[in-house]
Each structure stands twice: as C-alpha cells, then as structure tokens.
Amino acid sequence: MVKKIGSELKKHVLTGISYMIPLVIAGAVIMAIARVGGSFYGITDIWDSNYAENSNGIIKLLHSLDGFGGIALGLMFPVIAAFIGYSIADKLAIAPALVGGLLAKDIGSGFLGALAAGLIAGYACLLIKKHIKLPKAAASIVPVFLVPVLGTLITVLLINYVIGIPFANLNFGLENWLNGLSGSNQILMAAIIGAMVGFDLGGPVNKAAVTTAMALLASGIYAPNTAAQVAIIIPPLGLGLATVLAKRKYNTELREAGKSSLVMGLVGISEGAIPFAVESPLKVIPATVLGSAAGGALAVGLGSINQAPISGFYGWFTIIQWPLYILSILIGTLIVAGLSILLRGNPLVVEDKVEEDDFDEAEWEA
Template identity: 80%
Template sequence: MKKIATDIKNHVLTGISYMIPLVIAGAVIMAISRVGGSLYGITDIWDDSYAESANGLIRLLHSIDGFGGTALGLMFPVIAAFIAYSIVDKLGIAPGLVGGMLVKDINAGFLGAIAAGLIAGYVCLWIRNHVKLPKSMASVVPVFLIPVLGTLITVLVINYIIGVPFAALNTGLENWLNSLSGGNQILMAAIVGGMVGFDLGGPVNKAAVTTAMALLTSGVYAPNTAAQVAIIIPPIGLGLATVFAKKKYNTELKEAGKSSIIMGLVGISEGAIPFAVESPLKVIPSTVIGSAIGSAMAVGLGAVNQAPISGFYGWFTVEKWPIYILSIAIGSLFVAVSSALLRDKNAGIEEVSSDLEDDFDEAAWEEEWQS
C-alpha cells in the first residue's frame, strides 16, 4: 500500500513539473498585458470591447492577454497527460490530454485533472499488460487499441462517475475562497504560507503552491498571493541569519547563506534546505511561522499577485506592491531573528574545534616534544 501511495505521489509530481512552466508562461504573458493596460488606466484589458479599440497598442495588449489565457487553458490537459505519461509512457498522453480537456470543460478543477491523469494512465497500463493479441496483430495494441479504448474509458469514467462530484467540489472551493473576508481570509493565507514554509519544496509545499496556482484560472488570487510570498521568505530569512549571527554558523553554512539569499530573491525555496537539514527542529518552526506571518500580512493588507511568480522580477506587477514587499521583509526578518536566537551560540565554534581535534596527531606531538 505504501508503495502504491509513493508511486501515485511521484506520478502527480511529474505532471506538476511539466505543468508549472506552462502556467508561468501564461500568467506572465497575461501580467505583461495587464500592466500595459494599467498604463492607459484600463483595469479589464481582457474585456472583448478592447478588441475593437481605435488604439492599436490597446488591441495588441488585449490579444496578448488572450494568448496568456490560451496557455493557462492548457494547464489541466497537460498535467493529466503527463501524469498518464509517468505511469505508462507515451501511450498515456492522448487519453490524458482528452481527459484533461473534459475536466476543463466541466469545471472539475485541479483535483479532477489529477484524477483524469491517474485514470488514463492506469487504464492504458492495464490494457497494455492484459490485452494479448497474436504476434501478427501485436502492433495494433499501441497504435490503435490503447489510444481508442484508453481515451473512451477515461472520458466515460470522468463524465459519468467522477465529473459531477469533482465539479461540485471545485465550485464549492471557489465559492468558499471568494466568500472569505477579513479574519477568515487572513487565516487562510497564514495556513497556505505555513504549508509552503514547512518542507521547503517538498510535497506539502508543492501541494499548497500548485493548488494556489490552479485557482488562478478561476480568478481566485489570495491563495496564490500567500504562496508566492511564502516561497521566498525562508531562504532570504535564513541567509540573513548568517549575516546577523555570524559566530553561530560555520564557514559552510555562511557560504550557503549567501546562495540562499540569491535563491530566495529569484523564487527558489530550496535555498533554505541546508539549514533545515542541519538543524530541523530549530529551523522549521521559524520558517513556518515567518512564512505564515508574511503571507497573512500581504493578503490582509490587500496585496494581490495574479501571476505565479515569487522572484523579485515580478514584485512590481503586484497590486499594492509596497505592502507585498514589506510583508516579505517582515516575514524574512522574523525567520532571521528567530532562527538565530534559537541556535546555540557555540554551534559555529564546535565544528571548528572538532576539525582541529581530527587533525591533531598526539603521538607525533609527543615525539616532537621529547626531541
């Protein structure tokens, strides 16, 4: 059972890894269009009325927004296709794509797309392993039987069995998130931020980030804002800790701290991993709380990030970007100060002493002293 769960997790993570570049491309293209529109005082550049604008640049910006939307619209087919691909190689791509498109059409959401990919992959795997034809007809299985039967079974299961409950779940989630306000929205942001700061690029982090990004297609931006703030707080905070408390860190971690700040600024949580591995019980509570504080502050004070971009190059496209940057700074400072205070003040010295002891040869020293 444990192996099955591990395999499913790996298949889903494979699908996510193929989906993320597509989501980033689409969202950044849309952000460029909307920032351009804001220069003309336009807050809804996606509205069809701008397709007939007398200003050619506004028409272009409207078209660019549509191109970004096209890329985002492929998110569900792509994640479903590559989950299936992870299970059964290229045989699963066609059923996965069709299943993902159906999920998009019936609004079954991100979870529906994951289910579609798993169904397509395991159906195709079963057909490949159990349908045996004479040697003269063996080539029919991969080029005809699996694409046709795999796709048909996948769409039937989605449309008549799982589609309605997943669509209801997705709609309920969207309505609930859109209905959140005040303290409830701040609490949601804190939970998303804490999840992102928990395992620094691991499964809990990815679950929060990818769900938040998926909700962008439904116009729900608060979870994404929380997630993108939280992604960069741990690496920046832990990097700053090595600056504020130099004596508490050995040379190796000081060097890791420099890299961690840079990785944080470009939106890579994994820069914090060396610190978490070295002292998890002292680092992880700081990263969870610091990320939660920064995320809650950004969302609570009205910052809105409509693109799945955490790096500094996307900060100025955020609505109320000064609040957004301040929230990142507050969260990072909390991580830096708390992790430095929790750390043993002799932690940086002990390793140096240990290294000196390892290099000390007592017999050679005694011989030299006697001579």
C-alpha cells in the same frame, strides 16, 4: 505496500506538475503584462471583448496579449493530465489523458479532475497493454489502436459520469468559499497556505499549496497565489540572513549555503533553505513555518495582489500594492532569521577554536 503506492502516486503527480508549471508561468505572466499595461490607460478589464476593436493599437495589442495568456493557462489541465499519464504508462497514455484533462476543464472539475484524468488514463493504458494479448501477427494493433481508443473511452466515461461531477461541485464550492472570504478569514487562509509552503520547502505539502494556488489563478482568485508566492522566498532569505547576522552559530558549510540561499530566495527557489532544514529540522522548520505564515497573511491582509505565479524579485513591481508586498516579505524574512538564531542557542565556540588550533599547528610545522 501502501507506502510504495503513495510514493508512486506522488512521483506521477509531481511529474505532471513539473510539465504544467512553465505553461502556468507563461500564461499568467503574459496576462499580467497585459493587465498592468491596461492599468496605465485606466483600464481594469482589458480582457473585455469591446477592446478588440479599440482604435488605440496598443490597447488592442494588450487585449490580444491577455487572450494569448489565457490560451496558455487553459492548457494547464490537459497538460498536467497528459504528463501524469505519461509518467505511468509512457507515451501510450498521452492521448487519453489529454482528452480526459480537457474534459475535466470543460465540465469544471478543475485541478482535481485533471489529476484524476491523468491517473485513470495512465493506469487504464497500462492494464490494457499488459493484459490484452493478441496473436503475434496482430500484436501491433494494441499500442496503435486498442490502447488509445479503449484508454480514452475509459477515461472520459469515468470523468464525465463518475468522478467529474463530484469534483466539479467540490471545485465550485471551493471557489465560492475563497471568493466569499474577507477580512480575518482571508488572512487566516493566507496564513495556512504560507505555513504549508514553509513546512517542507519544495516537498509535497509545499507543492500542494503552491499548485492549488496557481490553479485558482485561472478562476480569477488571487489571494492564495499572493500568499504562496510570498511564502516561497521567505525561508531561504531568512536562513541566509541568519548566517550573516549570527555567523558564529553556523559552521563553514552552512555559512556558504547561506550565501546561495540568499540568491535562491531572491529568484524564488525555496529549496535554498533545505541544507539548514536537513541539518537541524527541529530548529529550522518552526521558524520557516511561522515566518512564511506571517508573510503570506500580511501580504493578503495589507491588500497586495499577485496575479502571476512569480515569487522572484523580477516580478515584484508588477504586483498591486508592491511596497506592502515587499514589506511583508521583509517581515517574514526577519521572523525566520530571528527565530532561527534564537533556536540555535550558543555560538559554535568549540568548532572555531579547533579550526584556529589546526591552523596554528600547521603554521608551526611549516
């Protein structure tokens, strides 16, 4: 029973995340473009309202772009709440969850508050639909009136008076803690995020680290995102490289998967490493965890700053200290490749011999 509930909650939360991510990417990339553009003019605070009236048209445009990106980022909490609610109770829960997510944003309860708003709205609307029964002539009132009104009331009251304040305090404390980190503490935090991202390669632990890091972008906290975006691409690149450097340790299927893994790594898809993890989890996961942790820690420790939720190669050159960022990726990739090769042991001599024998026999019969 507990396992079933956990599985359902995971499904609903991942649905909300999948709808939220495009907004986060759009908003953060547009803001990154504005801020990189501003840096060409020596401006480090292009979001400042003083630039709205600047005589230079390009600077005014960059200021506006930063604002447009901020609008998109500001929608991420209402949207994740709305689609968590949608996953639970279909379209009935969208309006209550949207309002709850917006309230969570306004009172500062952040990502956790938005998750709670989506879950509360979804289950509240589901219960109202199932348990409030009216005569047949008035049955249409339930979905168009009672569900949105009661669902919204329940959601906002719980968020505002019960859940929101503790979550807001927790969120505020987390932001202060992250902002206060420096030196070895910040590097340790980056290593932990990197390890989480490399652990299950797109699974719930990975998603928890990446989504939290992206949510913190809205608060101007970039180190977690930097570590996460580096760590996303290291496992597929490392395992793809391993199949190139040690071909005889991998069968034909994994060598082909290695080619795809390299491409998927370059465009920022960590799931490219999954075929290797499924085939030999005890040989692969330690390597991906250590390589991702090392890469994330190095990037943050060397002063790289990734202000956008982009891990693919097409975003590398917008990153502050991008040569060191790429160096961190390279080192993490080499760690994954080296450890993977080492843990696999001896080459697959027997398999290769079988393939050769089969070929010779077929040739003889021909």
